[in-house]
Amino acid sequence: MGKISVKLRGKKAAIERELTDFCKKYNFPIKDVQFSFEGLKSELQLELAQNIKKSVVTKYVLGAFCADTQWQFYHFSKLQKWEGIYLNKDFFVVLAKFRSDFEKINYFEWIKYLESINKEEDSYMLASKLDRSTERENLDSYRKALFEFGQTTCFYCGKKLSENAVDHFIPWSFVKDDKLWNFVLACPSCNSKKSDKLATQAFLSNIRLRNEKLAQMNHPLVKKEFKTYSFTKLSLMYSNAIFNGFQSGWSPEKILPLKSS
Ligand SMILES: [Zn+2]
Structure with a gap:
């Protein structure tokens, strides 16, 4: 939980009320209190956590959520054609967002x-x-294909590639899938620095152009992987990843100017 601060101003939220009551009870100074949760004795930690769970989480967080969804998080399909589970919209948004x-x-x-x-x-x-348990181990075929198709510089910084690493443009931990249109070649430095982040919008435009060119290649791997590709889908995945809390706006510090080829 880390540092807890209580700012006293205007109407207080339930959690603020709970914290000030707690401070009053144990004679902590009340004005703009700051204390560390971990610094409290374990009995006090437990008491505070239980108070907050009872009076804040159950009543306001879960209470509001259940009221919004009328306690119906899902229902079964009533249609004969398609059997499945329908998620309540609010419930779905919460699941997606968190x-x-x-x-x-x-x-x-x-x-x-x-x-x-x-x-x-x-x-x-x-x-x-x-x-990483479900991640496919061997990305070599993608790496080779992209290199053969003429990607010989890092997609992000433009450096000539000596050893190339294949990078999921939209992080693997979000898409949980390997598709050629989501792969780019990157130098080891960009690959490790970008990690699970999303590159800036400018790179989204670049991958759009790259994929337009790639889609025209007459190659079995391209044909197979681009069957269900559309830029709209890629772009939607990009914004959904941001909505899901993935860090966005990554760019290498130095970008080499594009050489005309
Ligand atoms: Zn690079």
Whole structure:
């Protein structure tokens, strides 16, 4: 929870009221209080967490959410043609918006479980193993194809590629899929610095042009991978990733000017 500060002004939110009541009860100075949650004695930590859960989270957060959705998070399809589950719109928005947080909670529970049944040495780096568990290992075919198709400079900084790394333009952790139209070649430095971020809008325009050229290649891999491609879809994925909390606006510090080829 880290540092907790209470600012006293106007009408207070429920959580502010809870914190000031807590301070009053234990004689902490009330004016613009700052204290560290971790610095509290464990009984006090527990008391504060329980108070907040009871009076704030249950009543206002879950309460408001359940009221908005009328407690109906999903229903089953009534149509004969298609059997499935329909998610309530508000529920869906919450799931989408906090997707990466839900994923982390999920991983955390998985880690706790796996650690309980595995030997200590197998449990090492479990978080990163789980995070990448569904990632396809071999991206060599994509790397080779892009290089053959004439991408010989880093997509981001323009440096001539000696060793090239294949980069998911929209982070793999968001799309969870490997498609040629989402791959670019990047130098090791850009590849590691960009990591799970999204590049700036300018690069979105660049990948649009790159894909237009690529789509015209007469090559089995391109034909297969571009069957369902459209720039609208790529662009929608890009904004959805931002909506889902992925950091955007990444750009290398230095970009070499494009050489006419
Ligand atoms: Zn680069």
